[in-house]
Amino acid sequence: MRPARLTVVAAASLVAALTAVTGCAEKSGAGGDGAIKVAASDTACDVSKTEFPAGKVQIDVENKGSKVTELYVLFPDDRIVTERENIGPGTKASLTAEIKAGDYEVVCKPGMKGDGIRTNVKVTGQASGEKRSPEADAAVAAYRQYVVAQAEETLPRAQAFADAVKAGDVEAAKKAYAASRIGWERTEPVAESFGDIDPKVDVREDGLEAGQDPAKDWTGWHRLEKSLWADNTIGDAEKKLADTLIADLTEWQKKVGQAEITPTSMANGAKELLDEVATGKVTGEEERYSHTDLVDFKANVEGAEKAYELLKPIASKNDPALAQQLDTRFAALNTLLDKYRADKAGYDFTSYDKVGEPERKELSDGVNALAEPLSKLAASVAK
Structure with missing residues (x-):
């Protein structure tokens, strides 16, 4: 077990909130015009959009801090929606998830410990399923x-x-x-x-x-x-x-x-x-x-x-x-x-x-x- 680790598999009672596809951290991350941008540092977790429609959501993260960080999208009770770990200083990462309507938190964890720096976000509408x-x-x-x-x-x-x-x-x-x-x-x-x-x-x-x-x-x-x-x-x-x-x-x-x-x-x-x-x-x-x-x-x-x-x-x-x-x-x-x-x-x-x-x-x-x-x-x- 890694300390304070979360997982992309949710309990059945959460009713399958997403299907997540996580990309790899890299020096030049994927762009995407409609992507939600997260600027992470040792003291901040700035999210470009706090309200966005349900469906396929792309999140582009840039770690501008001096510590390795993690990014999570969480349910209000801290259960996981999607995550990306081990984002090194000066690197970028991109992740994509199918997220249903609801209230969530975007969390950056500089140093990969503690409760993290949190931003409330709202997902609206209804995604079409396949x-x-x-x-x-x-x-x-x-x-x-x-x-x-x-x-x-x-x-x-x-x-x-x-x-x-x-x-x-x-x-x-x-x-x-x-x-x-x-x-x-x-x-x-x-x-x-x-x-x-x-x-x-x-x-x-x-x-x-x-x-x-x-x-x-x-x-x-x-x-x-x-x-x-x-x-x-x-x-x-x-x-x-x-x-x-x-x-x-x-x-x-x-x-x-x-x-x-x-x-x-x-x-x-x-x-x-x-x-x-x-x-x-x-x-x-x-x-x-x-x-x-x-x-x-x-x-x-x-x-x-x-x-x-x-x-x-x-x-x-x-x-x-x-x-x-x-x-x-x-x-x-x-x-x-x-x-x-x-x-x-x-x-x-x-x-x-x-x-x-x-x-x-x-x-x-x-x-x-x-x-x-x-x-x-x-x-x-x-x-």
Whole structure:
């Protein structure tokens, strides 16, 4: 999980507010005469239009500040409509979304932390919808089955981890830890769509919001990870946290089948999983105590590849060159990851603290090589 991360997949109760297609940050962003311009800086988030018609909306962002920023369009209760992360100083980004009528907020997050700088906007009228193709319906149905299955498989693995913690068995808990996270990591963009479940179960200590006390407010896997590896101990507090983890994951499992899923949210979610790898796993930040980053890395890649494989019939038809490139890049990254696993059918990976800087750069280069064409998948399936 990245700190304060939001997702393009909304809960079913939000009634499918959009279909988003996100572009890549670049030195010279796309223009568009009717685009909404956002000038972001370290202290401002200036939006050129605060009222605009529903339908296909293009937002062009320029980061004029000194810090990396993020842009969000949010519902009034902070649930996500669309987003663009990691917009570097001096760069531009462009994103396109289908947005229904309603009230929203445009938010810039300099430094990618906190509540951000917010501007209220109003979307008026009613957008015309298009009927999905049979291939798109099949992809969505199959992906929904996949995320439900991942949640169902996660619970017994997480229960085994929690049972070891509650028994005070540090070594057994360490052995069960990484496996308990695989299903979550494969489907993280969907998992993060349900309000505060994600920060309850997957936040790192440096991802806590300002004013939160780690001793009181930090829960979930990474809190227990620190106790197991950094402190090498299990106390009464950790045993209670194990029960809390299971309760929160059970809530996730009950909700996940209700997630609003579209072909473009699947595609954007696949790209988000690669972003997770680039910003957390390759750097070693995600599993900083256990060093099980490569297990998460592999799970993220598997989740992204699953979404792509389900969308491939559409992508192959609309952009065969892109599909061929994605096939090649996924295969190359999987081959690279296989160098660090003892069993190619399992999840016994090299401890990440044993992976040197040259090898980490090689992994990073493999992720970046895949992320670039993967960022075009949403646009391909939206044609």
